[in-house]
Amino acid sequence: MDTLTDYMYTMESCNHCGQCKWILGPKTRGWKYAEICPIHMRYNYDAYSGQGLINIAQELLEGELKYEDGLIEHIYTCTTCGACDINCKSIRDMEVLDTILALRVKCVEDGQAPMPEQKEFARFVESNHNIYGRPHDQRFNWLPKDLSLSEEAKTAYFVGCTTSYLHPDIACNTTRILNAGGMDFKILDAEEYCCGAPLWRTGQRESAKKLVEHNLDALRKQGIKTVITSCAECYGTFRGFYPRIAELDFGVLHITEVIQKRLKQGKLKLGKNLNMKATYHDPCLLGRLSELYIPWNGEIKAFGYHDPPKQWRRGNNGVYEAPREVLKAIPGIKLVEMTRNEENAFCCGGGGGVPVAFADFALWTASERLDEAKSTGAEAIVSCCPFCESNIEKAIRANKDTVRYYDLTELVLKAL
Amino acid sequence: MSLPKHIYKMLESVVGPEYISDREYILAAHRRPMPQTKKKPTSPEAIILPGSTEEVQAIVKICNTSNIKYIATVTSLMPMAFASGPGTVILHMKRMNKILEINEEDRYAIIEPGVRHGQLKTELMKRGLSYPVASVGPGASVLANFACTSGDHHIQHGTSRTNRYLLGLEWVLPTGEVLKVGSLGSDAGWFCPDGPGPSLRGLVKGWGGQWGSLGIFTKIAIGLDAWKGPEVMPTEGHTPSYKIRLPQDCHKLFIFKFPTLDKVRDAMIEIGKAEIGHAVLKFFNATAALLATESANDFWELWNSGLFQKELARPLYVYLSTWSPKETAYEENVLKDIIKETGGEEVDESIRRIYEDNMDFFIMVGFLQRTLRLGGGWSPSKLSGDSISHMFEVGKAIPEFMGEFIEKGLILNAPDNWQVIPMEYGHLAHTELLFIYDRGLPNWGEIPLAFMQKSAETDIKHGYHASMPPNSKSLMEQLGPLYSNYHVWATKIKEAFDPNMVSNPLP
């Protein structure tokens, strides 16, 4: 499974309803902020959409479309945010995002992709086990000296490349929160390699697979039963990609879920008033794309019957409540919602390898999100993903905005 | 055929290089066969994204002088929204997407083609206004639905078809001139589509629209009604299991079942005469099961249970939407009187609760495309309108031809999967029969046409006005003589207004 031919049913089923381009009807709140697909919003052609990309996939597969100038750029402009996928799944039994990802795999296998900047990911990962090409031995430079770790713990904090190298404050915050909540945990140290997200989502599946195998082996060797991460991409990759390679014998939690539980148990107390009007941005891989992937190798029979029954990832069990509950528990935080929220959150532009290959478009997308955040009257955007942080902060700087971005862990730590 | 370079350049000079493309991967999004048909649309020569009426005019004029055909589209939801032959460019109207005005006092909105149902409906709700949202889903274009295609929806009983709500129009004729229709043409605003004198609005849309074959509408005004619901969709939960509940004191739903179709009909007529109810319909049952479930497998579980076949073979949905509890009580009393007289009883509570939990069925039908969930092989037929009495007459004759297709296993066994929706408090009604076929069958591509032919033959045999003649030239010539030779006049009109035959000439 998981090759492009496996998704022919999806490709043949599209009827151009437009749901992949617009937020779901029940979530719509007016003319503005009604579009959901960043590429369609920016470039307008139907080819720039979930529908367009699966049409292209079908034509490429059937030989009607040939590789030509601009095609790969077109395919790789998509941030793989999955909004098209989830929206389509609200009404159909189709796998739009998996088709797009399988299309990218095909392009890589055909030697046509990915974008040169994204190829660097694989090269860096091969040599340094992180997508930035930074020294592997600096991955845990952020570790505070007074951090309490437990070698016997069956819970591991998986940090991720972007947190480790670009936003180490998130890692610091997370570990301090875990300590404050009395949680026993360990880190994988040198055994932690990139989770594989950027490779997976740019079609470099074989390279990603190697990372998966390594990380699973590392976790197994250490007897880890629970992985905690503070990075949405890592979270969504563990749950959405890893099961395609091997069975997971551990659970995955996001730090917000841990904090939520700890607050309910009274093991964490948030007492300091932060006095802030904030809006929460749902990262794609923590929200709509975070459900556990259950492999399915069945047959699609007459009238769309899936045999055996398939467990669909339709976005209804994403991590939406936990971050919000945590935010609401912080004294002085007034939480306001954007129109495009939860399963219909508008992408920040930071995923799918887009920032490195199409920096302008990534910035445009983040600026759109920033605009929406400001429309709520919020003075701060809060999220739980270092990729989102990178991209949104770029937009804040570029627009010289006064709105601030906070990772949720920073606010929790401030309120402890 | 690819677009000659000099013509491409001319078109590019109108919209700019960003808004025209003939790249194959751009065209690929407009030439896949729709899942309900094997027919593959012709590839367009280019996709053009005009940003204004002036740009549309310029493009159309170039097409006229260069013998390039064109079709305008927004969502491209239907098979007719693609190039009907070689040498066609597609004008994708997405960029013209403004709500230009919402006049709350005089109750109309002026919109461009790219405005979608989801956007307009929710924008109007904030202002206590509404309009008939056709059953096409929230991502579809309002203008296309009102002016170019059809326009039936679930709340026609207390309102009407979109035909009635189409007001002033700004129209780029097939030759590129702009014609303003109705009061707009007299600089008197957008409120009236008819006149001065004979109504040119008659050219725009009859039962169905012109599907882009008589030019392009760049702005329309639509009439608005008062909205009795909340300002914001009261959505709870997450996709796909949204709950949208409305306050029961002013929004009350009933679903009844009757022993015979005649009784359903009688109840529907009486409800119309009493002028109660916001929505009244005899809805499809297989489609209802599709809308009520979240996967094909779930549908099969529900369908195989037989509940919907038993409870919804002869149903009547009645949604009371009022301004006050007193009015609700009055309407409910009248309704109960009628149901008692006609021998109806309420369906299984679990069914009513499905709708009560998701009243979007009567608002925007955001989940409408679930009807395509069974692999996408589906087709509507009948699709016409006359009195309630006549529509039930048509419905009762369905088993005459449908049975054969079911017995041969060609379509889903759903002989009651047809609907009647009254309009204007029962002055007339619309009927539609939906049949679903599996694309896995060897000759599935032949099923839709064969079915629709049998359906039409039955109607013709009985003298039933149940199938509206289509826009396709060959079918028009075949069926036109049966319909007052309308094809002769329609052809003359086409020739007069599109002498170069470039505005989406249908095959």
Place this chain on the structure above:
Amino acid sequence: MHLSETIASFRDGLAKVVKPKNIVDDSSVLEGYSKDCSFVAKGSPLLLAYPENKEEVQGIVRLANQSRMPLVPVSSGPPRFHGDTVPSQGGVIVDFSKMKRIVKIDPLNRYAMVEPGVTYGELIPELRKQGLRLNAPLLPRASKSVVTSRLEREPVFIPKYQYDYVDPLLTLEVVYGTGDDFRTGSASGPGPLERLKADKVNPWGPGAIDFFRFVSGAQGTMGLVTWAITKTEVLPSLQKLYFIPVEDVERFTAPMNHLLRRRVVDECLALNHINLAAILAEDWSKDYQELKANLPHWTIMVCVAGYQRRPEERVSVQEKYLMEICKDLRLKPETTLPGAEGKENTVLELLSNPWSKGPYWKLRYKGSTHDIFFLTPLSQASRFVGLMKEVVLKYRYPGDNVGCYIQPMVQGRGCHCEFNLPCDESDAKEMAEVKKLFMDASETLMKNGAFFSRPYGPWANMVYRRYAEGVTALKKLKGIFDPNNILNPGKLCF
């Protein structure tokens, strides 16, 4: 060929088409069709024919095509007001008054199928026998053709039943200027009329064109209608008429807007004191001036109704809304007619029936009238009332003679705005002044956004010289449906 030869030749041909008794060349009869109450110049017809069925109509049309003989359709009895039935280029009057079958009344599906000669005076009582009523114009003449009234998009007084400006017209059968017949909407087929099982109440189509709209507002220039189907409504079993007096013109559209928005009332219209006095006066010389003096400047009339089921409950609900809405607007609806107490039942009686006593109410004051009417959004009606007042001041015409009638249409999204100028045809000086006023007012109103959707007489030139692209399109249609321009030539832009 000399005119007399032309007439004789045509007459000979006509005799093969219609019964000899249905051909009239008596000049005293023809004189009656040569002018009406409008400013349209006198035009003498050559002959008069009374067809009795569609085949005869087709025969007349085919004959007319051979000699390019103009045909002017007439269906209503006199007095006529708009000039559309006055021949502009001679020709033959085709008088449909003998096609007067009420073909069918269907109380279940609420429609009536009638030939063009059926009048309001004939149809309304027949409908009442079956528990039905018409959504009719205000006080139509008893001799007015129902079909013509619907075709000409006359405003109707129950706006909540009107879903667009051609409603309540449904389907029709028409003979085009080519002699071909055609049936619209669900009457179109499949097959001949006698085989159709449909009730023929779907007006749209067939196909992608609303053919019925081409003959609406057309003054007989696009086709000759041989029958039409119109909606009918349930006759209320309980009606309560309310009067809302308003002095200030700025305030009189808001209550109607709010009531119609909520679909609270059935009949809904406003009359100024001049028109209402003209309608209500019994002993003219005694009553008219008194009523004029005592009636409020504006009276809005609204009716709440109960139908067959639980009528009292319905009326109670509607009354509650009426009171709430008016209270918010600081207005008070009353069941007595301010300034004409005791005439309430008369008003209801008048509203429920055609005008059958002579002379027609608009002619009572001075024997003639010239009416200026147009469409506008309801919110703009006050502005046009003010504008008309300003124009009248420029002329030696008494402002307190100007009648006004505001009829909300299409559920309150638009309205018919009418100003009536009663005048004495025998007073040349007055007529000259009225004509100048009429033309000036029409131009002024038009320039300020009044939509003259029914461009009768001199309005045609005013409207169409401002609508060149529309004229081009209309002429294309005319060229299709009446290529030889035999149907009422000289009207509209043809």
